[in-house]
Amino acid sequence: MHTNGFRLNHTMLRVRDPEISLAFYCKVLGMHILEQFDFDSMQFSLYFLGFSDGIEGPRPDDRSERIQWMARQSGALELTHNWGTETDDGFAGYHDGNGAPQGFGHIGISVPDVYAACQGFEQLGVEFVKRPDDGSMKGLAFIKDPDGYWIEIFSPSGLAKTIVGG
Numbered sequence: 001m002h003t004n005g006f007r008l009n010h011t012m013l014r015v016r017d018p019e020i021s022l023a024f025y026c027k028v029l030g031m032h033i034l035e036q037f038d039f040d041s042m043q044f045s046l047y048f049l050g051f052s053d054g055i056e057g058p059r060p061d062d063r064s065e066r067i068q069w070m071a072r073q074s075g076a077l078e079l080t081h082n083w084g085t086e087t088d089d090g091f092a093g094y095h096d097g098n099g100a101p102q103g104f105g106h107i108g109i110s111v112p113d114v115y116a117a118c119q120g121f122e123q124l125g126v127e128f129v130k131r132p133d134d135g136s137m138k139g140l141a142f143i144k145d146p147d148g149y150w151i152e153i154f155s156p157s158g159l160a161k162t163i164v165g166g
Contacts, residue, residue: 010048010076011107013149014094017086018047020146021079025049028124029109029151031077034059035070043083050076077107096148106142106150114139114155121153137162 015021025031031049038045054075060066070076085091097104111117114132118141121128129142129150139158142150154162 007074009071009073010078012078012080013107013145013147015079015081015147016091016093017146018045018079018081019086021081022047022049024146025077025079028121028126034073034076035066045081045083047079047081048073048076049079094147096144096150098150104149106152108152108154110154110156110159112155114141114153114158117141117153 022033026033026049030051032052032055034048034050034055036045036047048070050073054073056073057069060069095103098106118128118132121141121143127144129144130140132139132141139162140152140154142152145151
């Protein structure tokens, strides 16, 4: 089997309220909406997000070309919203994968400066799981998104120092 041309296109997370989640991922983390799909008959929406410096080529205006363009991207995040969860008082939320039973762990976002990013997160009231200098792995942090999913925040050089030492 030939795997030339394979790439990781996206990771999907289910979200309770797309307005809150999109504000977090776009305003706090700086992502942009690449594409949105609404499936009226099945009552759910998909939001594909990415970072501008990771997007390949200009976003086409033509819908069919834009879907193909989006499917060629790498490292996108898909937020899936099942309609009605945002107003359902009985909705308990989605499992974040870090409580029992463990499964999904986190997504990772690389940043130029972990400490500066975390200072910004602190000012915005973002919930931390781990601050950069907590625990034995220094220079990386974990924050939570509005649905409780963990996001690892690291810098490429800091990660190398953490793993290799120095």
